[in-house]
Amino acid sequence: MSAAPVKAPESGTTGVFGKGRAAIAARTLRTDRWWVPPAATVLGLGAFVIYATIRSFVRTAYWVDSYHYLTPFYSPCLSASCVSGSSHFGQWFGHLPMWIPLGFLVLPFLLLFRLTCYYYRKAYYRSVWMSPPACAVAEPHAKYTGETRLPLIIQNAHRYFFYVAVIISVINTIDAVDSFHAPGGFGLGLGTIIITANALLLWAYTLSCHSCRHISGGRLKHFSKHPVRYRFWTQVSKLNTRHMQLAWTTLGTLTLTDFYVMLVSSGAINDPRIIG
Numbered sequence: 496m497s498a499a500p501v502k503a504p505e506s507g508t509t510g511v512f513g514k515g516r517a518a519i520a521a522r523t524l525r526t527d528r529w530w531v532p533p534a535a536t537v538l539g540l541g542a543f544v545i546y547a548t549i550r551s552f553v554r555t556a557y558w559v560d561s562y563h564y565l566t567p568f569y570s571p572c573l574s575a576s577c578v579s580g581s582s583h584f585g586q587w588f589g590h591l592p593m594w595i596p597l598g599f600l601v602l603p604f605l606l607l608f609r610l611t612c613y614y615y616r617k618a619y620y621r622s623v624w625m626s627p628p629a630c631a632v633a634e635p636h637a638k639y640t641g642e643t644r645l646p647l648i649i650q651n652a653h654r655y656f657f658y659v660a661v662i663i664s665v666i667n668t669i670d671a672v673d674s675f676h677a678p679g680g681f682g683l684g685l686g687t688i689i690i691t692a693n694a695l696l697l698w699a700y701t702l703s704c705h706s707c708r709h710i711s712g713g714r715l716k717h718f719s720k721h722p723v724r725y726r727f728w729t730q731v732s733k734l735n736t737r738h739m740q741l742a743w744t745t746l747g748t749l750t751l752t753d754f755y756v757m758l759v760s761s762g763a764i765n766d767p768r769i770i771g
Contacts, residue, residue, distance in 0.1 A: 524631040533622035533629070540619065543746045550753055551596040556760040557581070557753075563676040564686045564760070566753040567693065569598045570670050583673065584666075601666070604659040611653035613705045614739045654706040664701050667694040677771025684766040689755050693748040700741040703734035 523529065550557075550568050557569040558581040565572070565581055572581045574588040577597055596602060609615055620626050627634045642650045671694040674687045701707070712728030715721050734741070758764045 523629075523633065525629065529629040529632060533625075536618050536622035539743070539746070540622075543750060546750060547753075550757070551598060551602060552593070554593070554597060556757040557597075559686065559756060559760045559766070561678055562682060562684055562686060562759075562766060563673045564690060564756045564766075565670050565673075566756040567667055567670070567697075567749055568596075568602075568753050571600065571666055572597050573600060583669065601659075601663050604656055605663060607649075608653070608656040608660040609742075611650045611656055612742065613653075614742050616650060618742075654710065657701070657704050657706045657710075660701050660704075664694070664698050667697055670694070677768070679771055682771025683769045684771075685769075686755060686759060686766045689748075689752050693745075693752040696741065696745050696748050699734060700738070700745045702731055703738040703741050705735065705738070707731055708735050 547568060550566070554576070557566045558564065558572075558578050560578075560580045563580070565583070569577070569581065571584045573584060573586060574582075574591045574597060575586045576590045577586065591597065591599070610619075621628055624636075625634050626636050626639070640647075642648055671687075671691040674690045676682050708728065708731045711731050712718070712721075712724055715724060715728075718725040718728075759766045
C-alpha cells in the first residue's frame, strides 16, 4: 500500500514547504527549565564583556616588570602611553587619548573572531537575541532572513578573522616565553604557569575553529594524496569536538590571567617563585 501524500503546511507556518517561523500558539510547549542554559549564557558572556571592557580602558596594573608579565588584554602594547618595558614590539604610535584602549590594535579582531565563531553565534543567537530561544518555545521574531543582510552578513568573514587570531596567538606565545624571566635571568613563577597555560588554551581554541578545520582539509578530494594535511585535519577535527568547552575555558583563563597580573602588578599579592 502506498503512503499517503504529505500535505504542505498552511502559509505562515514552518516546515519543508513553509517560509515563516514556528507556529506555536502557546508561549512554550516545554515542561522543563529550558530557560536555564540561555540565562546562564547571558550571565557568563555579560560578565566577561563588562570585566574585559573595564580592564581594557583602566590603563593600570597590566605589566610586571620584574617578571615580564603582560596581560593579554594589552598585548601587543604599541603606543608611547604604554609603561616602560611592556612594548615588546616597539612603540609604533604616540600617546593615545584615554578613550582608546592600549590594546586597540588586536582587541577589535579578537572581538570579531569570537563574535563570528560558530559556537558563539549559536550561544548569543539563542540567549541574547532569542532566535530561537529553544526547541518548542515561541520566539518574538516574526521573520528570519539568515546571515544574508547587514549586520549578520559579516559572519561570513569569520575565516579572515581566524587568520588574525593565529597571529595574535603567536604574540601570546611570545609573551608566555618572555614570562620565563627573573631579575637575574631565567625564572619561573605562578604567573609564568598561568600565562603559559592561557596561551596554550588559546591555541587550542583557535585551532579548534571550524574555519581551521575547513582550511586544513575541507577542499581536499583525496586525503591519500595529502598525508600531512590529512594528519593535521584529523587532529584539528578532534579539537573541533571540544570547541564549545574551549570557547568557555579560554574566557575563564583570559580573565584569570589578567586578574592575576593585575594583583601582582598592583602589589596586592607577591608572585610565588619556583625559580628565580
